[in-house]
Amino acid sequence: xxxxxxxxxxxxxxxxxxxxxNCAYSNSASDYFIWYKQESGKGPQFIIDIRSNMDKRQxxxxxxxxxxxxxxxxxxxxxxxxxxxxxxxxxxxxxxSQGNLIFGKGTKLSVKP
Amino acid sequence: xxxxxxTPRHLxxxxxxxxxxxxxxxxxxxxxxxxxxxxxxxxELMFVYSxxxxxxxxxxxxxxxxxxxNSSHLFLHLHTLQPEDSALYLCASSQETGTEAFFGQGTRLxxx
Numbered sequence: 001x002x003x004x005x006x007x008x009x010x011x012x013x014x015x016x017x018x019x020x021x022n023c024a025y026s027n028s029a030s031d032y033f034i035w036y037k038q039e040s041g042k043g044p045q046f047i048i049d050i051r052s053n054m055d056k057r058q059x060x061x062x063x064x065x066x067x068x069x070x071x072x073x074x075x076x077x078x079x080x081x082x083x084x085x086x087x088x089x090x091x092x093x094x095x096x097s098q099g100n101l102i103f104g105k106g107t108k109l110s111v112k113p
Numbered sequence: 114x115x116x117x118x119x120t121p122r123h124l125x126x127x128x129x130x131x132x133x134x135x136x137x138x139x140x141x142x143x144x145x146x147x148x149x150x151x152x153x154x155x156x157e158l159m160f161v162y163s164x165x166x167x168x169x170x171x172x173x174x175x176x177x178x179x180x181x182x183n184s185s186h187l188f189l190h191l192h193t194l195q196p197e198d199s200a201l202y203l204c205a206s207s208q209e210t211g212t213e214a215f216f217g218q219g220t221r222l223x224x225x
């Protein structure tokens with residue numbers, strides 16, 4: 001049948017809980033990864049990045065974990081707040097001089113007050 | 114405010130019209146991008162410009178024509194579009210290709 005839209009995985013959490021959003025990337029040659037947050041009606045906003053020579057990086061309330069063995073990236077948000085409700089995208093850079101960012105489908109995070 | 118400004122924010126055009134989307138960045142970046150975001154697909158990279166030269170064209174139909182007159186401005190010229198081209202068109206810039214990209218708010222395009 002005809003697709004009516006992109007069905008995003010949805011994560012629903014209680015305010016104050018920790019959130020973990022997962023992403024499987026496609027290219028083992030990718031050497032740079034970014035997490036973006038997109039709120040309704042806005043463009044994607046940078047959250048945190050990590051290079052392939054690291055397996056963990058921390059920011060303010062956020063942590064990104066990289067597992068190159070299984071090509072898996074995760075974003076952990078501590079003490080999730082209603083303002084964190086958005087769609088979260090991971091992006092990978094295949095590397096090279098062109099260095100294009102390729103985005104995943106996204107995960108919708110809903111925070112219940 | 115990310116330093117990347119897109120105009121217009123909303124655009125409705127007929128299939129026979131010609132229109133242009135504009136993007137301006139005030140960040141001193143060398144790379145600029147056009148992405149398409151539709152309800153049916155993930156963010157799709159359309160075009161990449163580095164130092165005003167096009168370095169990537171991801172098999173985008175010729176009815177979409179980009180122009181980068183200088184490192185601060187990027188245009189997307191549209192003509193004879195199809196209804197399936199209705200989407201959010203996002204412009205982004207980065208210091209160099211492959212580094213952190215800053216996005217504009219997008220232009221919501223509806224083709225009727």
